[in-house]
Amino acid sequence: MAAVFQKNQQSKDSIFFRDGIRQIDFVLSYADDIKKDAELKAERRKEFEKNLRKTGLELEIEDKRDSEDGRTYFVKIHAPWEVLVTYAEVLGIKMPIKESDIPRPKQTPMSYVLGPVSLPTSVKYPHPEYFTAQFSRHRQELFLIEDQATFFPSSSRNRIVYYILSRCPFGIEDGKKRFGIERLLNSNTYSSAYPLHDGQYWKPSEPPNPTNERYILHQNWARFSYFYKEQPLDLIKNYYGEKIGIYFVFLGFYTEMLFFAAVVGLACFIYGLLSMEDNTSSTEICDPEIGGQMIMCPLCDQVCDYWRLNSTCLASKFSHLFDNESTVFFAIFMGIWVTLFLEFWKQRQARLEYEWDLVDFEEEQQQLQLRPEFEAMCKHRKLNPVTKEMEPYMPLYARIPWYFLSGATVTLWMSLVVTSMVAVIVYRLSVFATLASFMESDASLKQVKSFLTPQITTSLTGSCLNFIVILILNFFYEKISAWITKMEIPRTYQEYESSLTLKMFLFQFVNFYSSCFYVAFFKGKFVGYPGKYTYLFDEWRSEECDPGGCLIELTTQLTIIMTGKQIFGNIKEAIYPLALNWWRRRKARTNSEKLYSRWEQDHDLESFGPLGLFYEYLETVIQFGFVTLFVASFPLAPLLALINNIVEIRVDAWKLTTQYRRTVASKAHSIGVWQDILYGMAVLSVATNAFIVAFTSDIIPRLVYYYAYSTNATQPMKGYVNNSLSVFLIADFPNHTAPSEKRDFITCRYRDYRYPPDHENKYFHNMQFWHVLAAKMTFIIVMEHVVFLVKFLLAWMIPDVPKDVVERIKREKLMTIKILHDFELNKLKENLGINSNEFAKHVMIEENKAQLAKSTI
Structure with missing residues (x-):
């Protein structure tokens, strides 16, 4: 087996096919199954992978003999440019058309105090802000495509591939068309399906691998020593x-x-x-x-x-x-x-x-x-x-x-x-x-x-x-x-x-x-x-x-x-x-000599x-x-x-x-x-x-006692404990509740507001009980009304969308319409010629459309 790996020399952290050019966007894995439905699962996989290739995806399969455990197959999937641009349009993914001229929010006057909490700008804002528009493969010249390999970020790539996987058919069973990776995972036809991490979390990637965002996240976000830092x-x-x-x-x-x-x-x-x-x-x-x-x-x-x-x-x-x-x-x-x-x-x-x-x-x-x-x-x-x-x-x-x-x-x-x-x-x-x-x-x-x-x-x-x-x-x-x-x-x-x-x-x-x-x-x-x-x-x-x-x-x-x-x-x-x-x-x-x-x-x-x-x-x-x-x-x-x-x-x-x-x-x-x-x-x-x-x-x-029942002007709360405890005659205890041992005192105290034993309404609630109860109910009503009133006032005063965000959204919509308008005009100009009357007519129509769009914003 060693000869195979010498022939296909590859870093264990590589996220590319064996050619070192095509990036792995998704991985499927499965192991040999010796159960009675093994043939059915194999047939499903064969049909599924054939249909994946029909959609334009490129597959490369790693044999189980090359895996470290010696029993798992890996199906590596790459989405070429044509597939990405087609499904980016289907999914309505927004991509950059021009770098934004709207400045980021300015630092607050107290920002120097928050300096230790802040992350480096390169980590906090890894990419510039752009005006964006829904991607269209027929308008590719409109978008800022410097390198096709890096234009779509890895998150967009794996989202596109998963969209295809979730809709790809793998056969007809019981007269019904069966499709989707989730069904194959539920039936254990495949054991797992996942996009790859960029690389190891403890070290940056080496060329030709792209920037290892996983490592940057671990360094600036996942370390406990950064507990006081803001998040990237x-x-x-x-x-x-x-x-x-x-x-x-x-x-x-x-x-x-x-x-x-x-x-x-x-x-x-x-x-x-x-x-x-x-x-x-x-x-x-x-x-x-x-x-x-x-x-x-x-x-x-x-x-x-x-x-x-x-x-x-x-x-x-x-x-x-x-x-x-x-x-x-x-x-x-x-x-x-x-x-x-x-x-x-x-x-x-x-x-x-x-x-x-x-x-x-x-x-x-x-x-x-x-x-x-x-x-x-x-x-x-x-x-x-x-x-x-x-x-x-x-x-x-x-x-x-x-x-x-x-x-x-x-x-x-x-x-x-x-x-x-x-x-x-x-x-x-x-x-x-x-x-x-x-x-x-x-x-x-x-x-x-x-x-x-x-x-x-x-x-x-x-x-x-x-x-x-x-x-x-x-x-x-x-x-x-x-x-x-x-x-x-x-x-x-x-x-x-x-x-x-x-x-x-x-x-x-x-x-x-x-x-x-x-x-x-x-x-x-x-x-x-x-x-x-x-x-x-x-x-x-x-x-x-x-x-x-x-x-x-x-x-x-x-x-x-x-x-x-x-x-x-x-x-x-x-x-x-x-x-x-x-x-x-x-x-x-189990096979540590294999490439992990x-x-x-x-x-x-x-x-x-x-x-x-x-x-x-x-x-x-x-x-x-x-x-x-x-x-x-x-x-x-x-x-x-x-x-x-x-x-x-x-x-x-x-x-x-x-x-x-x-x-x-x-x-x-x-x-x-x-x-x-x-x-x-x-x-x-x-x-x-x-x-x-x-x-x-x-x-x-305590407040009721303070304002209504206290008799001490210098120490209003003096005597509160005695006031809050009622008196009970020990002789009135039923036999099955009284302590077995006799005592030489005749009364005991308990927490309540009731008349004493010598009162004509003994053990009934006294007037202070009703005063306290009324105060409690009054407090509940007042507190709820005060808090709810403040809540409604705050909800009314604080807009759901900040004013500066509303203005930014309007600005971006206006600029996007203008960029698209200029793009279409230039395209018309190329197609119809500079001196064409028809071109002038189209210009007028497009300008009228742009004016109408401005008025609606």
Whole structure:
């Protein structure tokens, strides 16, 4: 075998055919199959490759004996010039006709401060800006073609080849014409199909290979030491296509906006930290003469003992970090921040459409292409009113059973999430009673200051258990949702992705947020009072909040789930492809003396897959929910999200450039359905944060006491703790709930606003309860109206498309029309002669057309 490689001397990093001239635009691979359908697969490949050659593509096959594993064939594909120009016109690819005279946006006055963050101009803007027009092979002289080999970038070349591959027939089976590489991949006729990377990511290419953009991306984007640098967005778009490019634009923009939210959130946290010692409520709880003298009612039946309020001293101080006056300000600020984020993102997206030539973008053809699974399952055909061709068709009655199955499955899994949440609640109730009997039996009535109270211990362990359950359910549901979406038999790839998006988002919304909703809006709200508690399943007493409120538990829950998900996600994204690729290379490299070629190296990498970007968006949107929906309880959430996203950008960049095959370039002008989901979550976040401040935080009861019930002019909050606790007569405890051990005191305290035992309306809600409730409802209404009013004003004031972008678009359209007009006139001049009257007539007609076009712009 060695003689073969001496005869065809070739660098292992070469991206050319054996002649060293024709560039490899795409690679197909397959291995020998000894199963019974091996002959059918071989016949399909033979027919498919024959039809590819008929379209004008050039193929070169590498025998399995020359591959390093000794069993894989590689079909290398090259698209010659004639094929490229034909399909560039079919796909409406825009190509440069003249270098743009519109200057790039000027540097801001503070640009010198951002100097360390900026990338070199050659990396940030790898190519000049051009006026472009849809390519036409009959107008080739109009375009700036210096070298046919480099005129079409590699991303456009692989997009064109994939378009041909997806429509190339490979035979007639069961009376139907079969076509498309996706169907061949699904049937394992080919094992993979992928475009090549430019070269190694750790070194630049050597001539005659073109510039290694993969190496430039790795050096300036995928290195973790560049975490503070901006992203080379134009280079990402040029190499991976607009669809992947716009994801990184969105992730980068979202991260930049998080910086402002993180700074304000950190300031609110520092305020809470500095004011902790001055907090009157905590001071009274910790005071041995105040909190130490308050005997609290048991938190569970029989096994729980009475306890002194100052035993929660440290917990009450910690609670003040997140439950203080700045909580209201931060909740309102985040309502405005999320509006600014979405409005500015619309502007950024509009600017991007202009910069990336997507103003007249039409839906990507490959997304609208029929899925092979749909064609295979269809027994009917009907006339397409647009194309006037017969197309596979599936009547509604054939899909209804699968829709019912899909809906039932999603509902079942959502119910399973709720059931698991109830199970965790039962766990917390059981563990709390056990811990209380151990931790409080001897020390509860002593004047102690402990952080690890049964409430906090149970909350921490319950949150960790809940996070583990979330990950387990998520793992299985991902598999099931993909399966039931396939069973629905979506017609196109776009329909498939939309259906999967709805299922995955609904499930993950319930899975990740249900426990937070429970703690924020249900826990401690319906517990009753001593002697008349409410019970879960008539066995477990409903959970109560800490005397300082449930906000600290919501903070704990949010911190564990959010941080755990982000850490787990980044580790999984980094380790999973690394481990798979290591194992694949270990199995493949059996003949190390063979040439380990560029196509073999890429073959051994992990495939990014059609849903790779879907999971990246889903992860970001779920994080957005944590940052917005419950941020009033945890002002550090934007900071955690900011740190995660800084790492996430580099992890995603590293895995794309080093661990994954190059993706087929595809276009997109927006983030699609995710934008609608973000808008929905932004509106919901205003309501959730208003309710958290009103019902979960303790800020409203404190304000009511401050303005309406305080009797101390110099220290208005003095006496608040005593005021917020009601009195219960121990003798009124039913026998099955009272602690077994008798005590020498006759009353205990509990958190509520109820009349004392000696009142004629004993244990009924007192007037202060209704005042607090009215204040809470008033706050919710006022906050929602204020935030929504500001949101609508900002949305009205901030245009969707910036004024300078509108002017640039008009300028480019005008210049493009002028260039095309001059080109056609010159062509007419050549054809008709200078002094021809007919030429003068054509000139007048064309000038009138140009004037009309100007007036419409």
